Amino acid sequence: xxxxxxxxxxxxxxxxxxxxxxxxxxxxxxxxxxxxxxxxxxxxxxxxxxxxxxxxxxxxxxxxxxxxxxxxxxxxxxxxxxxxxxxxxxxxxxxxxxxxxxxxxxxxxxxxxxxxxxxxxxxxxxxxxxxxxxxxxxxxxxxxxxxxxxxxxxxxxxxxxxxxxxxxxxxxxxxxxxxxxxxxxxxxxxxxxxxxxxxxxxxxxxxxxxxxxxxxxxxxxxxxxxxxxxxxxxxxxxxxxxxxxxxxxxxxxxxxxxxxxxxxxxxxxxxxxxxxxxxxxxxxxxxxxxxxxxxxxxxxxxxxxxxxxxxxxxxxxxxxxxxxxxxxxxxxxxxxxxxxxxxxxxxxxxxxxxxxxxxxxxxxxxxxxxxxxxxxxxxxxxxxxxxxxxxxxxxxxxxxxxxxxxxxxxxxxxxxxxxxxxxxxxxxxxxxxxxx
Numbered sequence: 001x002x003x004x005x006x007x008x009x010x011x012x013x014x015x016x017x018x019x020x021x022x023x024x025x026x027x028x029x030x031x032x033x034x035x036x037x038x039x040x041x042x043x044x045x046x047x048x049x050x051x052x053x054x055x056x057x058x059x060x061x062x063x064x065x066x067x068x069x070x071x072x073x074x075x076x077x078x079x080x081x082x083x084x085x086x087x088x089x090x091x092x093x094x095x096x097x098x099x100x101x102x103x104x105x106x107x108x109x110x111x112x113x114x115x116x117x118x119x120x121x122x123x124x125x126x127x128x129x130x131x132x133x134x135x136x137x138x139x140x141x142x143x144x145x146x147x148x149x150x151x152x153x154x155x156x157x158x159x160x161x162x163x164x165x166x167x168x169x170x171x172x173x174x175x176x177x178x179x180x181x182x183x184x185x186x187x188x189x190x191x192x193x194x195x196x197x198x199x200x201x202x203x204x205x206x207x208x209x210x211x212x213x214x215x216x217x218x219x220x221x222x223x224x225x226x227x228x229x230x231x232x233x234x235x236x237x238x239x240x241x242x243x244x245x246x247x248x249x250x251x252x253x254x255x256x257x258x259x260x261x262x263x264x265x266x267x268x269x270x271x272x273x274x275x276x277x278x279x280x281x282x283x284x285x286x287x288x289x290x291x292x293x294x295x296x297x298x299x300x301x302x303x304x305x306x307x308x309x310x311x312x313x314x315x316x317x318x319x320x321x322x323x324x325x326x327x328x329x330x331x332x333x334x335x336x337x338x339x340x341x342x343x344x345x346x347x348x349x350x351x352x353x354x355x356x357x358x359x360x361x362x363x364x365x366x367x368x369x370x371x372x373x374x375x376x377x378x379x380x381x382x383x384x385x386x387x388x389x390x391x392x393x394x395x396x397x398x399x400x401x402x403x404x405x406x407x408x409x410x411x412x413x414x415x416x417x418x419x420x421x422x423x424x425x426x427x428x429x430x431x432x433x434x435x436x
Contacts, residue, residue, distance in 0.1 A: 033163075033164045033167075034163040034164045034166065034168075035167070037164070037168050037171055038171060038272075039273070039276050040171075041171035041172075041174070041175065042269075042273070042337065043336050043337055043338075044175055045171075046269065046337040047337075048175070048178045048179065049178060049184070049185070049188065050184075050265070051262050051264075051265025051266060051269075051341075052185070052262070053184050053185040053188060053265070054185075054188070054264075054265040055185075055261035055264035055265040055268060056185035056188070056189075056261070057185055057189060057192075057268065058264050058265070058267070058268035059252065059253075059256060059264070060129060060132075060133070060188075060192075061192065062249035064137055064140065064192075065245050066242070066245050066246050066249055067106065067133065067137050068136075068137045068141055068144075069241045069242045069245050070102055070238070070242065071098065071099045071103065071137055071138070071140075072095040072098055072099050072102075072144070072145060073095070073098045073233065073234040073238055074233040074237040074241055075091050075098065075226075075227070075230060075233055076095040076141075076144055076145045077148070077233060077237060077369055078091050078226075078233050078369075079091045079095070079148040079149055079152055080148055080151060080152045080290055080291060080294055081230070081294055081369070081370070082226075083298060085214070086214070086218070086222065087222070087226055087229075088149070088152055089211060089214055089215060089218060090218055090225070091226050091230065092145055092146075093218060093223055094223050095141075095145045096145060097223075099138065099141040099142055100138070102137075102141075103137060103138040103141075106134035107134045110130055110133065129186060129189050132189055132190070132193045135193055135197070136192060136193045136196055139196040139199075139200045140196055142200050143196060143199060143200045143203060147203070149207065150203070151287050151291060152291065154291065156288075158203075158206065162199055162202055165198070165202060166195050166196070166198075166199040169191075169194070169198055169199070170192060170195035171191075173187075173190070173194055174187060174191040177190060232372060232374050236374035236375055236377065236378045237369070237374050237377065237378075239378055239381075240381040241381075243378075243381035243382060243384065244381045247381070247385045247388045247389075250385075250388055250389060250392065251267060251388075251392060251406070251409055252264055252267065254389075255402065255405070258402075259402045259405075263402045266341070266344040267344075267347055267406070269333075269337065269341060270333075270344045270348045270351060271351075273333070273344070274348055274351060274355050285310055285314060285363045286362070286363035286366065289306065289363050289364070290366050290369075290370075293306050293307065293366065293370050294370050297370045297371065300430075302428060302430025303367065303370060303430070304428045304429050304430070307424070307425060308428075310363065310364060311360065311364060314359060314360045314363065314364075315360055318356055318360060322352055322355065322356045322359070325348070326349055326352045329345045329346070329348040329349040329352065330342055330345035333345025333348060347403070347406055350410050351406065351409075351410050353410055353411070353414055354409075354410040354411075354413045354417070357413075357414045357417035357418060357421075358413070358417055360417075360421070361417040361418070364421060364425075364428075365377075365421075365424050367428050368424065371428075373427050380419070380420065380423070384413075384416050387412050387415075387416060388409065388412055388413065391405075391409055391412040392405055392408065392409055394408075395407075395408040395409075
């Protein structure tokens with residue numbers, strides 16, 4: 001697989017002498033293979049599962065995504081920042097400790113507060129699967145910790161291989177569970193949990209094989225010092241990321257109450273499909289940008305050059321595919337996924353503007369972490385949740401129409417992404433910003 005990833009990276013990105021381009025290519029190639037598998041399996045899934053099945057999966061993943069944010073207290077985001085590996089490993093141990101602690105709390109909450117959770121998160125219909133929520137949260141959080149570590153070490157081939165494995169396992173299990181067991185939406189949920197756990201095992205084996213001795217040499221003082229040094233992450237980044245994830249999942253939670261399972265199912269497929277080009281390229285740039293921007297900021301006191309260079313590449317790469325998808329989305333969805341999914345294509349046409357800004361702005365917002373400007377990130381995410389909730393609520397009150405609500409959601413989030421980009425650029429200059 002390693003040779004295949006390297007071959008694809010060279011074929012698609014014409015890799016030259018730039019280390020940044022080579023690293024992006026390595027991440028891109030693995031992400032490309034993973035997304036080819038995911039999108040290739042999707043037409044099969046839409047023909048063996050119903051929109052209601054996807055709706056239940058969407059609710060489940062929304063709950064998991066929102067709660068996973070809490071697990072590490074966001075110390076995982078700081079792993080890439082220290083100059084020395086010892087401090088970074090201390091953050092890995094610290095993040096893992098909080099993940100296990102929070103995971104244990106979620107298990108207790110499930111057993112003693114199941115009815116309350118169902119009412120608060122409005123997850124009627126998936127209550128029998130809630131036991132998988134803490135399991136998936138643990139697997140996702142631990143996976144994220146190790147993913148950040150390997151990103152720090154520039155192990156981009158490792159990241160790519162694991163991404164391909166996760167996509168293959170997830171898609172294969174979803175087909176198997178429905179064809180063999182007729183498990184319906186439960187098969188979708190079970191596949192997510194198993195594939196995430198299996199990917200974590202692969203990551204964990206390599207990590208402990210290479211770092212077991214170094215971890216044993218860490219002292220309690222090392223871990224406490226790291227916790228104090230990066231305390232701004234649980235104080236500011238944790239609530240900011242919680243609000244950010246909640247705002248992204250809010251349409252699914254609100255559409256479920258406003259318009260029913262059918263609309264949520266169509267929206268879920270739209271989101272998963274549009275996430276393919278976003279994940280394919282934006283994630284590739286993000287993982288390399290994080291590492292390079294951190295290095296530049298330590299060395300020069302700013303990361304303006306890599307910020308502008310990355311922005312230009314993101315804009316140039318995204319214009320043609322997103323513009324093309326805007327015009328062909330409805331018939332494409334109908335052809336690929338089946339005629340009953342035409343509405344999902346119409347939703348995609350509405351959301352494409354938001355995804356363009358998401359693609360070009362999201363990777364660059366990591367500058368908030370590089371510059372330790374997390375207070376503003378928290379303020380910005382409070383603004384986001386207010387704007388998005390207001391857009392969805394008032395559009396429902398005024399129009400009582402799913403498409404109108406999606407239009408308001410798309411335009412509102414596009415506006416937020418533009419603001420984020422402008423502030424991120426200002427921070428990349430490094431002037432008058434408090435450095436760590």
